[in-house]
Structures are given as structure tokens and as C-alpha cells.
Amino acid sequence: MTDPITTQEPETGAAPVSGARQVWRRLRARRSALVAGAVLGLLVLLALAAPLLAALEGQDPNTYHDALVDSARGGVPFGDLGGISAEHWLGVEPGTGRDMFVRLLYGARVSLLVALGATLVQILIGVGVGLAAALGNRFVESALSHVTDVMVAMPLLVFAIALMAVVPADFPRPVLLVIAIGLLQWGGMARLVRAQTLSLKKLDFVSAARLTGGSTWRVARRELLPSLAAPVITYAAVLLPTNIVLESSMSFLGVGVKAPTPSWGHMLSSATTWFRADPMYVLLPALMLFITTLAFTVLGDGVRAALDPRAASRLSVGTKRRTARTSSARGAA
Numbered sequence: 001m002t003d004p005i006t007t008q009e010p011e012t013g014a015a016p017v018s019g020a021r022q023v024w025r026r027l028r029a030r031r032s033a034l035v036a037g038a039v040l041g042l043l044v045l046l047a048l049a050a051p052l053l054a055a056l057e058g059q060d061p062n063t064y065h066d067a068l069v070d071s072a073r074g075g076v077p078f079g080d081l082g083g084i085s086a087e088h089w090l091g092v093e094p095g096t097g098r099d100m101f102v103r104l105l106y107g108a109r110v111s112l113l114v115a116l117g118a119t120l121v122q123i124l125i126g127v128g129v130g131l132a133a134a135l136g137n138r139f140v141e142s143a144l145s146h147v148t149d150v151m152v153a154m155p156l157l158v159f160a161i162a163l164m165a166v167v168p169a170d171f172p173r174p175v176l177l178v179i180a181i182g183l184l185q186w187g188g189m190a191r192l193v194r195a196q197t198l199s200l201k202k203l204d205f206v207s208a209a210r211l212t213g214g215s216t217w218r219v220a221r222r223e224l225l226p227s228l229a230a231p232v233i234t235y236a237a238v239l240l241p242t243n244i245v246l247e248s249s250m251s252f253l254g255v256g257v258k259a260p261t262p263s264w265g266h267m268l269s270s271a272t273t274w275f276r277a278d279p280m281y282v283l284l285p286a287l288m289l290f291i292t293t294l295a296f297t298v299l300g301d302g303v304r305a306a307l308d309p310r311a312a313s314r315l316s317v318g319t320k321r322r323t324a325r326t327s328s329a330r331g332a333a
Contacts, residue, residue, distance in 0.1 A: 026306035033302020036295040043292060047112055050105035057089060057099070061106045062260045065097030074277070082280035093267075094274045094281055104288060107262040111292070114177045115243040119236055121182025126189025127232060131224070133190070134197035135216050145194075152187035156246065159184055160255050173257045181246055189235060196231050200224055230307035237300020241293035248289060264289050 027033055046053065054060055068083055069075045075095035077083030082091030082100065090101040133144035160180045167176055200206055200223075209219045248265030250256035257263040267285040275282045 023306045027302055030302040030305060032298050033306075036298035036302065039291065039295040040299060043108060043295075044112065046105055047108040050102070050109060053105060054099075054102045057101060058087065059099035059102050061098065061102045061262050063098065065092060065099075068092045068097040069095060076274075076277045082278050090284060091280055094278045100281070100284060103262040103267065104264075104284060107264045107267060107285065108288065108292075110174050110257055110261065110263045111244050111247055111265070111289075114174050114181070114247040115240050117175075117178035118181035118185070118243045118246075119239045121178065122186040122189050122239055123232065123236055125182070126186040127193050127225075127228070129186070129190040130193025131197055131220055134194045134201070135220060144190075148187045148190045148194075151184060152191070154184050154187075156181070156184050157250070157253070157255070160250055164255050173261065177247055177250065177256055181243055185239075185243075185246075189232070189239070192231055192235050193228060196228055197224055200227050230304060233307060234300055234304035237296055237303060240300075241296040244289065244292060244296075 068088070069077050069092065077092045077094055077097070079085065079091075082094075083097075084091045088099050088101065090099075090104065092098060093100055093103065129144055129148060133141045133148070136144070160177075163176065163180055197220075206219060206223050209223045214222070244264075247256060247263070248268060251263045251265030252269040254269070257266050259266065264285040268282070268289075271282040271285065
């Protein structure tokens, strides 16, 4: 039987997340979030079906087509819009003639895998460190807070360059990127969880759980973690596009995914010399990166509102009040 104290939403601070049906009903009311979720689902489906779609087009990501590029012009593809044709649906890569459509699909696999993997590592480490810092004694809190500060200030690019130098060349670069980003970028998550936990500790439902004799970690597992779901999921939705951009930036600077493995960042890196001769080569990976980042951001905002509807209701009430005052002023005039 559920304790009514734990399911009641307090007047201030965060409260345990409502049932899955209520969250889904609130999420369905936000069309922008549903559209963003559909876009992301389509991207994931296309990435998973990359081998099938490549076979359907009759191309693969690493085959060179020298006859499709103009060597006299430095390797610019023949035809309009980067050489779009029935055989190459989005044209070909300048200089090599590799199929752009297939490389974009396989690049989505790398970018999404790195982003999701790194975000999962950040959540696991950040939530654990944040909870331990908020619930531990003064020594534990001070030590973990200083470690978190160091990790936040740690320059990712410098560490990644050093890591690439010592790791064997045959080690999978996507996995190495997940490790590098995840182990160095969890500081923000830890700070968020610590601050939220310190706020939740003062609320009545947590105090009631402690008075019943629950241990610290039992209270954390049954009372605090459900209440932390909304801010953690919201922040994770911000981390996902950030990690995609980080992977692209590192590949762009040459410390990420190496050729011939396709990656949106690596494609943008090699496209810098072709943006005048073949704008499509720059536009396509940049557009995919922009759409993915925007979709994750919009979906994250929708999930936050569904998990914590009080923020949306406060905004709605404020908007209605401003609308009412404006209408009254117009009527008086």
C-alpha cells in the first residue's frame, strides 16, 4: 500500500513524479514535443536501418567513384547539387565520389551512439556523486564537491588529445569518445543533483520517511530518486545535443573518429575546403546536426513540463493574468 505522504505534491520544492499515464497524457498535449520525438525516432530508425537502405540504394559508405568527380576542377562532383542522381540520392562526396546518403546514415550511427553512451555515463556518475555529496557528512561533501569542481574545470580537448596519444590505435574511437566525454563532463549533473537533493531534504515527505526509521540510502532510493527524475531527465536532454556537438567538434579537430569511419563531425571537418565549390557537402551534415540538436532540445523541454507540470501551470497562470489585464485596459480605453 502506497504511503499517501510520498504521493502528495508539496507546496514548495520538487515532488515525486506522477504516474506514467499522467506523464504521457501531459506529453501528448505538447505537439512540439511529439513532433521532436517523431523526428528523433525517425533518425534512430534510419541509423539502425543504414545497411538495409545502403543495399536498397546499391551503395556503401567507403567505395570511391572517381568517374563522378571532375579531377580538372580539383574533385568537384559532376552535376547539380553535389551530383544528385538516381544512383546517388544526395549526391557524392567531393574528391572521392563516395555516396553522401549512405555516409550520412552511418555517421548518424556514430554521433547518436557517442551521445547516448556519454550521457548515460554522465547520469550514472553525476547522480551517484551528487547524492553522496548531499547525503554524506561534511568531509564527504567537501571532498566530492572539490572533485566535482575539478571535473567541471577540466579541459576536455586537452585530455582527449592526451588520451588519444596513449590509447592503442586499434581501440574503437567511438567507445573512446564515450569514455572521454562521459568521465570528464559529469560535473554539471553532479552539481544539479546535489542542489536538488539538498532542497528535497527539507520537505515534509522526506522528513516523514526518515521518521519512520528508513536508512539514508533507503530514503534516497524510494523518496529522493523519484523526485530527481524530472530535473535529471531534463538536464540529460540538454546533455544529448551537447554531446553530439562535442563529438562533432572533436572529430572536426582530428581527435575523434578517424577515416574511413563516417561521422558528421568528420564530414564537416573535410567539408571546410569545399564550401564554395560544393555547398551541399557542408549543408547536409550541418543540417542533420542542427535538426538532431533542435529535436533533442524541444523534446527535453516537453518531458520536463510533463514530469513537472507546476512550472507550466505557473507560466499559464501568469500569461492569463497578463492577458486579462491587457483586455481590461483595452476595455477601459
